[in-house]
Amino acid sequence: SQQGEEDPQALSIQEGENATMNCSYKTSINNLQWYRQNSGRGLVHLILIRSNEREKHSGRLRVTLDTSKKSSSLLITASQAADTASYFCATDRDDYKLSFGAGTTVTVRA
């Protein structure tokens, strides 16, 4: 079953601007992951943040995790046209299977 809820559903920004999307989940987790999916393609793993971590960076990506609020955010700084994609958060269930959020579609305008 789907655990994560993401907002916004869609985001349109100008190249160079930052993009922020949020993910909320319902049950306790071991870790939370963010993935990118280009149209009609498979998923690319972006970043994993463990439940005892609060913030993680990878290049232009910054992920935060607030386990008290059961929420995470993904920030993409200085967006580029290549960042146009759908972004999904995924939490691991008790049995370590992944449960994906609904996704945020990001469009970066030139």
Next chain:
Amino acid sequence: GAVVSQHPSWVICKSGTSVKIECRSLDFQATTMFWYRQFPKQSLMLMATSNEGSKATYEQGVEKDKFLINHASLTLSTLTVTSAHPEDSSFYICSATGGTGRDEQYFGPGTRLTVT
């Protein structure tokens, strides 16, 4: 890095026929593979988990006789959609992990199935 391939990348079949989709881990041994389906503009829904040499575990609501999964080796899992119907048209994605299932999952590029 770990690479997972899927074949075919897209397939069109007639209603009532069966279609087999292959998922291969190219440079690591995948003890666990996962099959997802994704409808247009929607999220991925886990269908089943397969472990090498044992029966697949299906998620609630997924018909195991409809979606046959075989994980015959440490590098290959197959999903067969039997007696396909138009409502089975979807994007099927597999992922593989080399550990206990807690490790990072590596995703295949997906297979677009269209049933006419």
